[in-house]
Amino acid sequence: MTSLFEEVTGGAEQDVPVRRVTITVNGRMRTADVEPRLLLAHLLRQGFKLTGTHTGCDTTNCDACTVLFDGRPIKSCTMLAVQADGHEVTTVEGLASSEQLHPIQEGFKAEHGLQCGFCTPGMMLAATALLEENPDPTEDEVRFALSGNLCRCTGYQNIVKSVLWAAARMRGER
């Protein structure tokens, strides 16, 4: 059980309504008491210490905080934590198993798909959602699917290559 109340408000206050939420995060049931105004990104980072979810712009522009919500990519800075009650969330920490990287992660490694790494978790989750829906995307389709995810380092070229690499691996062609 994690209480985020103090972290969010910066100090204990009385009479603040707190809600208990139960969310399946990376396959594991997690419970927390949250103030309704707490954003999902902050619950993940501060409450569950899953700091792989990055908050970039805080203004719904950059997609760095992308997670999968019931399998769909969403901006975790643009959803309230209470809204995730009873739902499934996958963060970048949920991609790899203890023994093996996810093919998306292997792809980013093989094709040098990251430089500073800040946008990488969001990129990988948006790409995971794409490959779930379309296992054999064209380069254009990869670019379209990632068109909201901003990267300020690499110019996207290697990110796109990484996703295509992963797609081929997941189809058993690599």
Add this chain to the structure above:
Amino acid sequence: MEAGDAVYPARFRYEAPRSLEEAIGLLHQGGGEAKVLAGGQSLVPLLKLRFATPELLVDINNLTDLAFHRIESDGTIRIGALCRHADLERAREIAARQPTMAAAAPLIADPVVRSRGTLVGSLCHADPQGDWAAVATALGGRVVAQGVHGRREIAVTDFVTGPFQNILAYDEVAVEAVMPAPMPGAVVTGGFLKLERRVGDFATAGAAVCVELVGDRVARAGIALTGVGSRTLHAAEAEAALVGGVLDERAIEYAADLAAQVAEPSSDHRGSADYKRHVVRTFVIRILTRIAQRPDCPEAPERSAA
């Protein structure tokens, strides 16, 4: 990150009702200090920036009966309040039968916003640079509102009363959007084009066009503009000029001129007023020319690249 660095909304009460009646009751009790939360892709950013500080948020995401879109036998399209942009983007029957909507769906915001945001919410938000309001205006769409006193349908052109303002009573929920049936026997054609500086930016200028053809004659036309005024603009004179005629070069250019005259752009960081007016004219010509050449093939938006 220290908690003090985080951007988060002002405090509010949160309810997630299980029925529409309960939602309406909560809004009624809220007495004008409550907001409906659907996709949240405009509202949550406003909450975070504290441009919006409602006392109560009524989250309607549990009202799963509203997560639908369907085309009725006469061609009427109904879109529930929880139908996400991504649902419309992937809907084959929309792609086959309503090309203006099909062209607009993949251009709404960015792909991750589209997972969550809703068409009905976009209409309610009434952003002068919104895309769906232009599409709905071109199609003659309506919003169905339900409140304590029952249900009513409101034409989209009456629904939006100003920038970020709609006509809903404080205790009404917009439950669905309706795009009316085409004329019997008509071929429904159309397109949507938007200029944006980058994916997810608001429209610099955009045009939604719908044309119903009977033979080679225009039986009905709808044209609306986004991003070029303090509200969605309805190019009614351009529509009237097309009806009854054929889509030849002269008719197309005349309609495009009339549409461009309706635009009320202002010069800003996205471009000069003259430039935006020129873009409107170009977009209308481009969509109508494609319709004239290939009525079965909607103006396909260029898939924006990262």
